[in-house]
Amino acid sequence: MSSSQRNSGETTLVLVALSGGPDSLALAAAVAFEAPRAALRAGAVIVDHGLQSGSAQVAARAAEQAAELGLSPVLVERVQVSGRGGPESGARDARYAAFERAVADSGSVAILLGHTLDDQAETVLLGLARGSGAASLQGMAPVRGPYLRPLLGIRRSTTVQACEDAGLTPWTDPQNADRTFTRVRVREIVLPMLERELGPGVAEALVRTAEQLREDAEALDAFADELAEDLAEHAEAGISLDVPALAANPPALRQRLIRLAVSSEFGVALTRQQTLEVARLVTDWHGQEGVDLPGVRVVRREGRVVFQQAKGSDGTA
Numbered sequence: 001m002s003s004s005q006r007n008s009g010e011t012t013l014v015l016v017a018l019s020g021g022p023d024s025l026a027l028a029a030a031v032a033f034e035a036p037r038a039a040l041r042a043g044a045v046i047v048d049h050g051l052q053s054g055s056a057q058v059a060a061r062a063a064e065q066a067a068e069l070g071l072s073p074v075l076v077e078r079v080q081v082s083g084r085g086g087p088e089s090g091a092r093d094a095r096y097a098a099f100e101r102a103v104a105d106s107g108s109v110a111i112l113l114g115h116t117l118d119d120q121a122e123t124v125l126l127g128l129a130r131g132s133g134a135a136s137l138q139g140m141a142p143v144r145g146p147y148l149r150p151l152l153g154i155r156r157s158t159t160v161q162a163c164e165d166a167g168l169t170p171w172t173d174p175q176n177a178d179r180t181f182t183r184v185r186v187r188e189i190v191l192p193m194l195e196r197e198l199g200p201g202v203a204e205a206l207v208r209t210a211e212q213l214r215e216d217a218e219a220l221d222a223f224a225d226e227l228a229e230d231l232a233e234h235a236e237a238g239i240s241l242d243v244p245a246l247a248a249n250p251p252a253l254r255q256r257l258i259r260l261a262v263s264s265e266f267g268v269a270l271t272r273q274q275t276l277e278v279a280r281l282v283t284d285w286h287g288q289e290g291v292d293l294p295g296v297r298v299v300r301r302e303g304r305v306v307f308q309q310a311k312g313s314d315g316t317a
Helices: 022-034 055-069 087-106 117-130 156-165 182-198 202-231 243-248 251-266 272-283
Strands: 013-017 041-048 074-078 110-112 232-235 238-242 291-293 296-301 304-309
Touching: 013 022, 013 087, 022 041, 022 055, 022 156, 041 055, 041 087, 055 074, 074 087, 087 110, 117 156, 117 182, 117 202, 182 202, 202 232, 202 243, 202 251, 232 304, 238 243, 238 251, 243 251, 243 272, 243 304, 251 272, 251 304, 272 291, 272 296, 272 304
Parallel strands: 013 041, 013 110, 041 074
Antiparallel strands: 232 238, 238 304, 291 296, 296 304
8 A cells, every 4th residue: 555545545554463362253253343443444464383283274364354344445464573582572572563564565554462460460470480670570551552452451362252152263272272372381381379368459569560570660661761862972983971970860761871872873782681790891891901792882081981893792803
């Protein structure tokens, strides 16, 4: 669709990411019902990962269900999943690349995802187990760019019941019962055990925690952005931050400023350990030479922490 077509008064289009499972199918039915009342057009995008026998038939059936619900257009994206990062990560990367193509091709303003409260609780618990820090404990954002997750406050059992009430037959993904996947073990073993031993409401408590952490993180990130404007100076082949100002801030802000400097200037995302190594140039300075990061050299010089492109990282000697 051309930009002129998109701006010619056509009704705004949203797409439902439809797998055929109960969560996305219940969402598709709800969106098909509500979209005309909100003066929206609603379509669907179905991604065939090709990872299971019969995946093309599953995608075709989901497309039929979308059309029966009145969704249009119905886009089927067939993808190839790379082995990088494991099958789950590879499938996710391929899926979101397909979503981006669907947005570009259709002119959709949003893609609605069927993640539920149970999915959010599982994500938070996985982040806690991996020790990935506050960022992973925030779970999935309700809104991030074109992606909307309207079911994050809804239990999975509700979507199953909604399909049954509407006479819809969802697809049951056999991988959802495969306990070789960590998330399946969390879903089928860990969360039920926590509910049994600690009482009901564990999933809801995890989701509330994620919401609170997200609010705190957004506030700290905004504060760090404001501080960076005052603390940062562009240096030769890089950027620098004032040491006394970094030292005067609490660790949560200091470390955000360090990560922000590196990501904005060099496009590098630091791990916690890498961030702490740089922070020691501020809090535990005893004349050390500096810190080597991927493609970045960090030194303390004349009261500033200086981030510079590492020699040879751009192909030079």
